[in-house]
Amino acid sequence: MGKKQHYKITVNGKEEEFLAEPRELLIYTLRERLNITGPHIGCDTSHCGACTVTIDGKSVKSCTMFVAQADGKDITTIEGIGGPDNLHPLQTAFKEHHGLQCGYCTPGMITRAKKLLEENPNPTEEEIRFGMAGNICRCTGYQNIVKSIRAAAAEMNAAKEAAE
Ligand code: FES
């Protein structure tokens, strides 16, 4: 067992302090230590993207990062994007356009899609497929995921225009 170190991270706006072995994977810190279970574990090869979170403004597969590397960082998970009482437009669109079936990939999909739309608010289908290539879904065939992201983009752009 390695020596435990003191770490401080901010998750969904809440500061968390704890002792952990530096090599603990961030996905386990989130799920098992902090009980933030939105990010899922879908593989052990850093391929599936089910564990995607946003760290200091970048999409990161949290199974690829040690907790030591996350020290001092600002992390957003699906729980920080929206919940049952305040769905994000992406969550509403995935629900309305059947962008999910089993839902296992969905927290990572939506977390990644949110970042994608921040970087490119009006993406083409090809840009969505390229931007989402690190997130794998075993159920939907992707068609409805793309449709959901396009619908959310339209909704968010219309809301932005109305507010201007
Ligand atoms: S669990 Fe992280 S990429 Fe699959």
Ligand code: FES
């Ligand atoms: S909805 Fe089942 S893995 Fe994507």
